[in-house]
Amino acid sequence: MREQNGPEDRLAIEARGVRYTYPDGQPALDGVDLTIRRGERVAVLGPNGAGKTTLMLHLNGVLLPTGGEVRINGVPVGKKTMREVRRQVGLVFQDPDDQLFMPTLAEDVAFGPANFGVVSPELGARVTEALAAVGMTEHAERSPHHLSGGQRRRGALATVLACRPDVLVLDEPSANLDPVARRELAETLLGLDTTMLVVTHDLPYAAQLCDRAVIIDDGRVVADGPIRDILADADTLARHRLELPWGFDVGLMGHLSYRTGPGLPTG
Numbered sequence: 676m677r678e679q680n681g682p683e684d685r686l687a688i689e690a691r692g693v694r695y696t697y698p699d700g701q702p703a704l705d706g707v708d709l710t711i712r713r714g715e716r717v718a719v720l721g722p723n724g725a726g727k728t729t730l731m732l733h734l735n736g737v738l739l740p741t742g743g744e745v746r747i748n749g750v751p752v753g754k755k756t757m758r759e760v761r762r763q764v765g766l767v768f769q770d771p772d773d774q775l776f777m778p779t780l781a782e783d784v785a786f787g788p789a790n791f792g793v794v795s796p797e798l799g800a801r802v803t804e805a806l807a808a809v810g811m812t813e814h815a816e817r818s819p820h821h822l823s824g825g826q827r828r829r830g831a832l833a834t835v836l837a838c839r840p841d842v843l844v845l846d847e848p849s850a851n852l853d854p855v856a857r858r859e860l861a862e863t864l865l866g867l868d869t870t871m872l873v874v875t876h877d878l879p880y881a882a883q884l885c886d887r888a889v890i891i892d893d894g895r896v897v898a899d900g901p902i903r904d905i906l907a908d909a910d911t912l913a914r915h916r917l918e919l920p921w922g923f924d925v926g927l928m929g930h931l932s933y934r935t936g937p938g939l940p941t942g
Contacts, residue, residue: 685712685713686710686711686712686713686746686748686749687711687712687713687714687715687747687748687841687842687870688709688710688711688734688745688746688747688842688870688872689709689710689744689745689746689749690707690708690709690710690730690733690743690744690745691708691743691744691745691746692706692707692708692742692743692744693706693707693708693730693733693740693742693743693744693745694706694707694740694741694742694743694894695726695729695733695738695740695741695742695894696741702894703726703729703894704726704729704730704733704740704894704895705726705893705894705895706742706743706894706895707726707730707743707891707894707895707896708896709730709889709896709899711870711872712870713748713841713870714868714869714870715870715871715886715887716870716871716873716884716885716886716887717871717872717873717885717886717887717888717889718872718873718874718875718881718882718884718885718887718888718889718902719731719872719873719874719875719888719889719891720875720876720878720881720888720889720890720891720905720915720917721890721891721892721915721917722892722915722916722917723876725891725892725893725894725915726891726892726893726894726895727874727891728846728874729894730891731766731844731846731872731874732766733745733752734747734752734764734766734842734844734872735747735752735760735761735763735764735765735766735844736752736753736754736756736757736760736761737766739752739753739754747760747763747764747841747842748763748841748842750763758791762791762838762840763840763841763842764840764841764842764844765835765836765838765840765842765843765844766835766844766846767831767832767835767843767844767845767846767848768831768846769846769847769850771819771824771827771828771830771831772819772827773831774831774834774835775819775820775827775830775831775834776819777819778818779815779816779817779818779819780806780811780814780815780816780817780818780819780822780830780833781802781806781815781816783819783830783833783834784801784802784805784806784815784830784833784834784837785798785799785801785802785837786834787834787835787837787838788801788837788838788839791838801837801839802815802837804836804837805833805834805836805837806833808833808836808863808866808867809829809830809832809833809836809863810829810859810863811826811829811830811833814826814830823856824851824852824853824856825852825853825855825856825857825859825860826856828848828852828856828860829859829860829863832845832860832863832864836867840869841869841870842869842870842871842872843867843869843870843871843872844871844872844874845864845871845872845873845874845875846874847874847875847876847877848860848864848873848875848880849861849875849877849880850877857880861880861883861884864884865883865884871884871885873885876917878906878917878918878919878920878923879919879920879923881902882902882903882906885902886901886902887899887900887901887902888900888901888902888905888906890905890911890915890917892915897911897915898911898915903925906919906925907925
């Protein structure tokens, strides 16, 4: 076990010079450098095709870099560490149907931890705990196909939470949700005590969930800082095809009605 006695030991995610080129020769990441401390909530912003989702897929080994290195809690992501890394990083995809495929929601939630070797009675306890965390206990025996869009999104989140990851990565969590479902999901996410990356085009939602933002464009990190400062920089947003919705007031960000999650770690 690594001794924990320095700043590097507090890093949940380290990406150092990460490059990735798709098999057809299309470059996607061009030397990404990014570090995220344990407990941080970070929004990953950028235009379509910027490399956001590609970077996300590197965090638990769905993709492996063609150059550079990714580390999770100090462990390098690679073929030999894949199982360990996937225990630590949970990905919640944009389409919940990518993660819901069993006859009942409870079976879907049990699938991940069972695949990691968790057995009853702990397996049942994890399913109960994960469903309760997302407010879906009463829907445990329903078919995911009979749930609303917001319920499926929370169900997909439960399938990941049941694996008890240290790092949670969400791809466009607010996509296609009505206002009530958006609020309910935000409340759920803000109640979680975990390192979190939110990959999104939804800038107000990012502001509700995160204290820090990075902008990725053309496969590189082009801005990194407190989310209030990033969203107040209209020139930077415009250069990277990002835009706040009409009427959104950055000055009111500190008064968002359900921003109750922890801030950045101190020290």
